[in-house]
Amino acid sequence: MLLSIITRCYRRPVGLRRCKLSLALQIDQDFEHILLVDDVGIGFRAADARLVTDAPALINGDYVYVLDDDNFLIDNSFVARIHWFAQEYDPDIIMVKSDNGRQGILPTPEVWRRRPIRCHNDPLNSVVRSEIWKRHIGILATCQDDARDSALLTELFNHDYSIRWLDKVVAMSGPLAGRGYGRIEEIV
DSSP, rough: HHHHHEEESSOOOOHHHHHHHHHHHHHHOOOOEEEEEEEOOOHHHHHHHHHHTHHHHHHOOOOOOEEOOOOOEEEETTHHHHHHHHHHHHHSEEEEEEEGGGEEESOOTTTTTSOOTTOOOOOGGGGEEEHHHHHHHHGGGGOOSSSSHHHHHHHHSSSOOOOEEEEEEEEOTTTTOOOTTTOOOOOO
């Protein structure tokens, strides 16, 4: 299997439906969708802890991509592009772009094709070889601030991994997203 897509879910059924629909529309279906569901409201630190403790055992794909329930793919050929990139270049990390609403396109031009800078990138911006992702995901457990995703990407860049840059906006943060935390959707 090519890709394991991990979705952290928290009481956002509309967002989750949109996220799942964006996956169903992929022209290449060589992926699995792993849901990490928080029905009790344990928060983002606990959600990150579940990425560290639960997700590695569930991953079967060659690569890992995190697409939370307030995010969705806007490129129906995202998986196909990753498939082609993996076959053509065999990279450890594939960097892509995302539309993060108020923050604009990430990574910002200041860091595209360069090292990550805090708040200039997002988990939506990296597809990582699964054994590397598993080796470094523990960094989330050590972060004490809002720059957890930047910390993971910085950690990856601190090693001599092969990185390829796919200059394509592939995902978007939903309208309910707000600086990475998302909001609970009103269920009517």
